[in-house]
Amino acid sequence: MNTVAKFLKTPYRAGAIRLSIGTLLVLVVASVILLPEFLAPENLSNLLAQSTVLVISALGQTFVILTGGLDVSVGSIISVTTTIMTLDMPEVVRVMLCIAVAIAFGLANGYGVARLNVHPIIMTLATMGIGQGLALIILPIPGGKVPEWLSASVAGSVGPVPNSLLWLIAAAFVAAWLLYRRPFGLYLFASGGNDFNARMNGVPVERTVIKAYILSALFACAAGMFLAGRLASGDPKGGATFGIESVTAAALGGVHLAGGIGSILGTVAGAAILGIVNNVMNLANVSAFLQSVVKGLLLLALVVSQRRKTIGL
């Protein structure tokens, strides 16, 4: 009861988290009632595997959006990671290279936005192009082979718990720890809420923004590794849609694109809503072509219900 009361008193900075979770619950209940196969173990496992890449990338995106920025290069970093994991070199080196590339992209984005005054969209748009080009140079067409341990870590399970759920929980735990248990989290909310006030109160705004972009890239790298493991191969355009979808998932989770308002739970709920909508439409045999329309309408309905004080982005 105490937990419920606490949840109902969600702080303002968590955004419209109650609406997102409420929507998710209604969606789950409706799916269970209308589609009995929704709860089938195979379907749930499939749903988890399909949603994990989006959840992980959206969690990283949340850090950037909380600063008032936007990272559209997430998709390219996912693609580059899947291609690097197919390179013909020792497996440890591949992993280290993926992390190094992600940090380099994050650093470039963060430095460009925080220190060089470039708008987040234009900076990450530029690195998105560079990343996409890099992925196509490394692996022009989908294929290659990723390490077996990576595929096993994605496809297997620990007892009844699928590994994809473990990936998801680990990512959400790290993100929540950074946001709620480290000063960095507080700095993020402060910088995104009002960067001038934050600076006046001693918050290292520029450093916080740079760290947010590096974290976003690292989460994208993790999402790319998961995708590579799931596909058991690389795909130079495999992450292309996640740049925008991760923003959409975060926004559905009540993260304000103007910055300073949002939550980890909300982002997970937002990504889950998108994943479940996709899954339910597949189960209901809705035409793949109509799914885009339904998703668009759902997104509009949710965005319309989250009336903001500001007008614009």
Next chain:
Amino acid sequence: MTTTDAKIETPSRTLTARRVFSWVLGLPPAYYVLAILIAVAPAVSATLINPNYWFVILKQSAPLGIAVLAQSLVMRVRSIDLSVSGVFAFSIYLASSGLLNSYSPFVTALMPIVIGLGVGLINGALVAYVRASAVIATLSVSAILIGIVQFMSSGRAPGSTPSWLRVLTSGNIYGLSYSVIVWIGISVVVALAFRFLILGRYFRAVGDNPRAAEITGIPLARTIFVSHTFAGTLTGIAALVQVSALAVGTIKPGFDTFMNALAATILGGVTFGVDRGGVAGPFVAVVAFSFLFAMLTVFGIQEPGKLIVQGGIIALAAIIYGARVGRV
């Protein structure tokens, strides 16, 4: 007497030189990119400096150029329109699927503009009055339009575009395509509107500081609504020009359409709330982009290389410009 005059003229000349220097330094990055490309063009290929080739470049740039003009309208008031791909997809499908064959050519020609206007009205209402996030709202509208097109076409490519419509791109006056003339004409009208109409001042005030603009009595929501409506209509015109440039329709006009539009707008000196480039800046940026792609093709650089060079130039130009004038 002569000595005195010389003494008076010297500071004046210095001041003018400084002003010119400062003006040149304040130009958006697109001008520098285009100047560098033109400077190196003769060394790359003689074709690149052929006037006829420039007419072709301008012709190819026309749809993007008009779309950029639309994007710059909403970015001036700190909003964004990501529904460009949706409007293009819907217009191209309707024009090439044969659904409008029983109507007069006038209806086919008017259709993309009506679609653009409708989308602009919806976007404007959502962003300005419902206060939905412009990124999500316009993206959703685009997803709905693309979904409808894919459903109607069952994922198959539609037929060919009306041959009579192609005259908009293939027809010319002294080598200058009609589509380019339309692009230049619209640019001039928008520039004049910004210069002489009260609406231009409203746009600038809202872009500078929306809160201050609202307090001083400027209708904030209405200004943003109008900017989206105009942007939608211009995107419709861009779609019409795009239809006229295609022989065969497609249901995938490309995600990069709006990405290129966004990049060109910002390189042209128009960012969220900042309007240093006017109407000419984005125009130059579009030409620079097309010329850059043409030059990369001459070098034999394939898609991956083009993406890297394009990204590098966007980043570099934005960084240099940001260092000089503040936020880009």
